[in-house]
Amino acid sequence: MKKHLLFLVIFIAYITSYAQEYSSPEVYNTLSQKNFYLLNAIQNDNVIKEILIKDDILSEIFKDQKDAISKVLKEDSKNLDSLISPYIFSTKSAKKITENLYRIFQDSKKFRNFINADIRNSGAYILYNDLEDQEFIQKIWNLNAEGINHILNTYGKGKLPQYASIDSVSYDVTSDYYKGAVKMWSKHIYSETKEKQTWFSPSLNLALSLLYLNHRDEAARYExxxxxxxxxxxxxxxxxxxxxxxxxxxxxxxxxxxxxxxxxxxxxxxxxxxxxxxxxxxxxxxxxxxxxxxxxxxxxxxxxxxxxxxxxxxxxxxxxxxxxxxxxxxxxxxxxxxxxxxxxxxxxxxxxxxxxxxxxxxxxxxxxxxxxxxxxxxxxxxxxxxxxxxxxxxxxxxxxxxxxxxxxxxxxx
Structure with missing residues (x-):
């Protein structure tokens, strides 16, 4: 009886963990892997993810962003700029993140192996492979941050992309419907945000959600x-x-x-x-x-x-x-x-x-x-x-x- 009870407890814990880890549509993982290989690799490596979550400075960056999102959501506003802005990586924050990633790279053998083996060998950043470690980390993080910012600006705020006639946001961003929808999605993402997560989780989640809700998941189709x-x-x-x-x-x-x-x-x-x-x-x-x-x-x-x-x-x-x-x-x-x-x-x-x-x-x-x-x-x-x-x-x-x-x-x- 005790064995059966123990098994049931473990099974429930597993199912709960699985549900929390995979509560997003499957398409998110494919979109993340094809657009943000670095971030996707971190999310799928529990050891590396834990190292980064435990870092005090990255944790502070995450907490500050979470507080900023909470503050905006408490306001009775559907202004897209104010709703999206807390998720945007500023030049200053991106630089601070780069510096801390390189510090962790120097201090942690596991993270160093992760970068040198998994990330460099992936081919996803093949143009940067000849760079020294510090510049390589700067390049790959900045590219991921710029990519997230681009999605937030284009499919959140409605900024026109290079090929606007085929790549633009799917809705009228000036409509109350779209503003309200973005606010509700943001509230939902915030409600699912755990106390401790990687510093990029809220921004990445909203970016992927914006592609999903705009039906702009072309990169993941047929995979x-x-x-x-x-x-x-x-x-x-x-x-x-x-x-x-x-x-x-x-x-x-x-x-x-x-x-x-x-x-x-x-x-x-x-x-x-x-x-x-x-x-x-x-x-x-x-x-x-x-x-x-x-x-x-x-x-x-x-x-x-x-x-x-x-x-x-x-x-x-x-x-x-x-x-x-x-x-x-x-x-x-x-x-x-x-x-x-x-x-x-x-x-x-x-x-x-x-x-x-x-x-x-x-x-x-x-x-x-x-x-x-x-x-x-x-x-x-x-x-x-x-x-x-x-x-x-x-x-x-x-x-x-x-x-x-x-x-x-x-x-x-």
């Missing part, structure tokens, strides 16, 4: 790809002799429709036909189709999904020779996201690949303007652009720098 849409091809890759083909893959770029009726645009369908021609000519063993829910605003259909359907139903391409990349919103991330899948699926990176699209778009991909845009928007080149073998196909070699996360574009980081 995990390797177990869902891409499963058959991932299983088939080990059977492919890539040396038997001139190219490792054919990447077909999307061309989003401009209305809510069409699943594929006229040029999108042309791109598919052009890519199939290269495939049937034996250029590569795999077709990659790339395009997300980008056009029009909050598009219902995912372009890569629709392109895959077209390949199978209209051209009879075997499903286990098709990879979808359903998140890209621009040509820059068509190549970047595809490179990430090549790395994940062990598709040759040193071998050339083909990117296929209509004549005008193909000319752009092979131009210096496209390379300049990659550097400006991504901070690096996701691929080496080589020869344009015809009017609609360009050779490229993917680069590992594509692993770098970009939470400043949270719909496709």
């Amino acid at each position: 995990p790809l390797e177990k869902l849409e891409n499963k058959k091809t991932v299983e088939n890759i080990k059977n492919i002799d890539f040396e038997a083909f001139p190219y490792a893959s054919i990447l077909i770029l999307g061309n989003g429709p401009e209305n809510y009726r069409d699943r594929l645009s006229a040029l999108g369908k042309l791109n598919i036909k052009l890519g199939v021609k290269e495939y049937l000519d034996g250029k590569a063993p795999i077709i990659v189709v790339s395009g997300g829910h980008a056009h029009p605003f909050r598009a219902e259909y995912c372009e890569a999904i629709e392109m895959k359907k077209e390949l199978i139903t209209e051209y009879h391409i075997p499903e286990d020779h098709i990879i979808i990349e359903p998140h890209a919103r621009h040509t820059t991330t068509n190549l970047r996201n595809t490179a990430r899948l090549y790395i994940q699926y062990n598709i040759p990176m040193s071998k050339a690949h083909l990117v296929v699209t209509n004549n005008g778009h193909s000319q752009y991909v092979s131009s210096n303007n496209f390379l300049d845009r990659c550097v400006k928007e991504l901070g690096y080149l996701p691929a080496k652009i080589k020869s344009r073998i015809n009017n609609t196909a360009v050779e490229f070699v993917p680069l590992k720098t594509s692993l770098q996360q970009n939470p400043l574009e949270p719909l496709d980081p």
